Amino acid sequence: MNQYYLSHLKELESEAIYVIREVVAQFERPALLFSGGKDSIVLAYLSRKAFYPARIPFPLVHIDTGHNFPETMEYRDWMVNELGVRLVVGSVQESIDKGRVKEETGINASRNALQTVTLLDTIEQNKFDAAMGGARRDEEKARAKERFFSHRDEFGQWDPKNQRPELWNLFNGRKNIGEHFRVFPISNWTEMDVWQYLFAENIPIPKLYYSHKREVILRDGTILSTSPWLKLKPGETPTEMTVRFRTCGDMPITGAVESDADTMEKIINEVAASRKTERGTRADDKRGETAMEDRKKSGYF
Amino acid sequence: MNQLLRFTTAGSVDDGKSTLIGRLLFDSKSIFEDQLEAVQASSSKKGFDYVDLSLLTDGLRSEREQGITIDVAYRYFATPKRKFIIADTPGHIQYTRNMVTGASTANLALILIDARKGLIEQTFRHSFLASLLKIPHIIVCVNKMDLVDFKEEVYEKIVEDYKAFSSKLEVHDIQFVPISALLGDNVVNRSQHMDWYKGATLLHMLETVHIESDYNHIDGRFPVQYVVRPQTREHQDFRGYAGRVAGGIFRVGEEILVLPSGFTSKIKTIQFGDEQLTQAFAPMSVTITLEDEIDISRGDIIAKPTNRPESNQDIETMLCWMNQRPMNLNSKFYLKHTSRETKAVLKEITYKLDISSGQRMEGVSQLMMNDIARVKLRTAQPLEFDSYRKNRITGSLILVDESTNETVAAGMII
Structure with a gap:
């Protein structure tokens, strides 16, 4: 055995950085979609490594649903400052106020689907021609076939049956005017890889991911945090539990897990032993077997 | 590990x-x-x-x-x-x-x-x-x-x-x-x-299964992806060449050759983020700085003076055609090879392969989707390449349709 090989994490890191650099080289106005979740945090740190000692040569874009965890917003602002990068915010509330979208009503109402319109509007207004995201192929069936460079037509739509073949590391970012690309540099990472990387690189993450005490309710097997946007059903009473979050989505639909994991090591052990996928706690994915595929086709993340 | x-x-x-x-x-x-x-x-x-x-x-x-x-x-x-x-x-x-x-x-x-x-x-x-x-x-x-x-x-x-x-x-x-x-x-x-x-x-x-030797660690190849120029007061003169090593091992202090220009220099630093490395090998993504200020841009390849890739405008390749519309003689395409993009024209279909029997069919003038053939391409600028057998990174290419921008073919250089 010789010394010239990389660990799997180092190889994934090199691959992701290669993809990020291709984006900057091939597109005129790239951007990084930043949700405040761990995947987009990893992406932002990889971007810094890719261009060091220069600054990250593209802005972070946050699609603000107005239903964020306060911890996410606090982290976002800290990180933008830390990386010295420009922030562009697309507001779902603004899309609602302008009549671009209609707010869902009812007990399980969510702004998740509305984000798509705000996202596409933000891309169009800023003339972004490539939007990088932290989606991973291991997350969901529809994502397993996503390309690194994913072509979107002028309506922002994804056509899974007509994707460009992607060979070796030769990425084809050619497009016509009005079209754009979504690019997923950490496509090949799993949830475990992301955690191991955050740990190995000592990257700070929002407090939400660590175990803490929180006022919650239990609905259809999902632990939901109380918030001004969560409408309680008759008979639902908030209780305090020790929980943490595995993903960082909209406050009214992101489920927590009971957990004592208050350090990165404990989280990694918990993820290793977990028998449920991280998206298993997301109410938006439970809206039917092809919920993600349908949302993706219309331009979702 | x-x-x-x-x-x-x-x-x-x-x-x-x-x-x-x-x-x-x-x-x-x-x-x-x-x-x-x-x-x-x-x-x-x-x-x-x-x-x-x-x-x-x-x-x-x-x-x-x-x-x-x-x-x-x-x-x-x-x-x-x-x-x-x-x-x-x-x-x-x-x-x-x-x-x-x-x-x-x-x-x-x-x-x-x-x-x-x-x-x-x-x-x-x-x-x-x-x-x-x-x-x-x-x-x-x-x-x-x-x-x-x-x-x-x-x-x-x-x-x-x-x-x-x-x-x-x-x-x-x-x-x-x-x-x-x-x-x-x-x-x-x-x-x-x-x-x-x-x-x-x-x-x-x-x-x-022993995969440590799957990458080429012999022939030094570093396609330049992007030139890093911070243009800040602190790093005013910094000029780094960002890329992913495609073959061989690059070490600090070593003499290198830039192609196609032919300039030579020495490696001053190899960096990864804020880490300073002493060497880099495939498939590492790094940033290399050189002792001399020479003109290098995306699409150039850094190699070694004693071991350079082939350079040619006539490229013999095995090609897999991937599009519903057939491929005809004299069709033109964009060609992507490492970090370089140029134009290419299909000059000759030497033979088509029946991939079930291995038999060769000559006298073919058109390729249909899923066909595999040996062809001759002529490029607008010379490519710096290795045979695919020697290096899967510097020996591979794709063709892109000029009007639809679709990826229409995969090529393995012979």
Whole structure:
């Protein structure tokens, strides 16, 4: 055995950085979609490594649903400052106020689907021609076939049956005017890889991911945090539990897990032993077997 | 240290490929409860009396409706020894382009053979593609051993037949294993039914196959992807060349040659983020700075003065045509090779290959989707390249349609 090989994490890191650099080289106005979740945090740190000692040569874009965890917003602002990068915010509330979208009503109402319109509007207004995201192929069936460079037509739509073949590391970012690309540099990472990387690189993450005490309710097997946007059903009473979050989505639909994991090591052990996928706690994915595929086709993340 | 192994599987609906992948994921405990519940629910909805593990790998709606896999799907699992990425591709001839795509990044190919049927046309095709794409390792899984009463003679006959056929292939590392994906024999756990088999299980082979030499560590090649110029007060004169090492080993202080310009210089630093490295090898992404200020831009390649790639405008290549519209002589394309883009024209179709029989057909003037042919391309600017046999990174190219911007062909330089 010789010394010239990389660990799997180092190889994934090199691959992701290669993809990020291709984006900057091939597109005129790239951007990084930043949700405040761990995947987009990893992406932002990889971007810094890719261009060091220069600054990250593209802005972070946050699609603000107005239903964020306060911890996410606090982290976002800290990180933008830390990386010295420009922030562009697309507001779902603004899309609602302008009549671009209609707010869902009812007990399980969510702004998740509305984000798509705000996202596409933000891309169009800023003339972004490539939007990088932290989606991973291991997350969901529809994502397993996503390309690194994913072509979107002028309506922002994804056509899974007509994707460009992607060979070796030769990425084809050619497009016509009005079209754009979504690019997923950490496509090949799993949830475990992301955690191991955050740990190995000592990257700070929002407090939400660590175990803490929180006022919650239990609905259809999902632990939901109380918030001004969560409408309680008759008979639902908030209780305090020790929980943490595995993903960082909209406050009214992101489920927590009971957990004592208050350090990165404990989280990694918990993820290793977990028998449920991280998206298993997301109410938006439970809206039917092809919920993600349908949302993706219309331009979702 | 945990390594990454990328492997590809090709197979059709009934040779048990999806079941095998489902079995690998299931027995290596990579399936989550909610995924399993979803598959259990679908299985019982379809009226099956067993859990159909193949449903774990069926992705898009149209595939589920038709019960076929139409695209490349990527799957992930890990054991304490390695992390695995599976490029799962459909096996029928009409999906040759998907197989080529999946194979392009693979270290290893799994070839499935139905023990009842032995070698069939599809076996030849998949093995040939693995050889064409220079996948360094092959594991031949003789599947459905349960349906031939786990008989040693059946297995031995298939191994013998395959060896006879594969002597013509350019794959040097081939292993065999008798399995039952449905029952799990010799996939992750040793079979209780085949005492005569003394070899390793499939998973053990995947965990131990020697992949350290899969990258070229001899011929120094560094395609420049992007020039890093901070233009800040602190790093006013910094000029770094960002890229991913495609071959060989680059060391600080070493003399280098920049192509196509022909300038030489020495490596001043090799950086990765804020780390200073002493050397870099494939597939590391790094930033290199040089002792001298010379004009270098994206598309250039940094090599060694004593070991330079070939340079030519006439490129002989094996080509897989991937588009519904046929390819004609004298068609023009954008050509992408490493970080360089230029224009190319199809000058000659030397011959078309029948990938089931290996036979060559001359006098062909047009290529249809999924055809594989040896062709001559003429490029607008010279390419700095190696043969694909020598280096899969500097020896590969794609063609892009000028009007639709689609990726229409994959090329392996001879």
